[in-house]
Amino acid sequence: MAHFQKWISTFWSFCISYINFINQNVNPRAGFVPLHRNSEYLTGRVFFSMAPAKVDSSKKGDPKAQALKTAKAVKSGPTFKKKAKKIRTSVTFHRPKTLKKDRNPKYPRISAPPRNKLDHYQILKFPLTTESAMKKIEDNNTLVFIVDLRADKKKIKDAVKKMYDIQAKKVNTLIRPDGTKKAYVRLTPDYDALDVANKIGII
Known part of the structure; x- marks a missing residue:
């Protein structure tokens, strides 16, 4: 006990x-x-979480007052930057000079206008009269030319029209192994390549 x-x-x-x-x-x-x-x-560590206090909806402030409060907080915050005031070093104001006159030279700086070095005479060097070129004239209604390396298809087409007064349907080009450019000028059905070749003097 x-x-x-x-x-x-x-x-x-x-x-x-x-x-x-x-x-x-x-x-x-x-x-x-x-x-x-x-x-x-x-x-072991023990924590007791308390329920958040309920906010009474009737005690909410005026929306306008809340907006003003938020605007004030934004303005006073670190992100809001005021525009720096320009420092004036003189006591007088001057109108900026904005007048721009057109150029009126006393004499031309270039004596003669530049000449177009890639004209239609320079583009079309000479027509080809090889056997394969003749076959193209007869079978495919196509003329074959040696052209300038700088000439593109549109320039070749325009040069053919200006030189021989014929309309080209399409132009194909290639660079030959000797470094020259060859152009195959296919004519429209309105023109016969054989007649044009006779006119040029190829045949």
């Missing part, structure tokens, strides 16, 4: 000391805060 009473008193004193320990180390907002810095590894 004495042993049981001793056990009861020991247990009761342990309960009282534990309750005192809890009361000393519990923060109602943060929860349980252990005394020892490493005691969270032994006992």
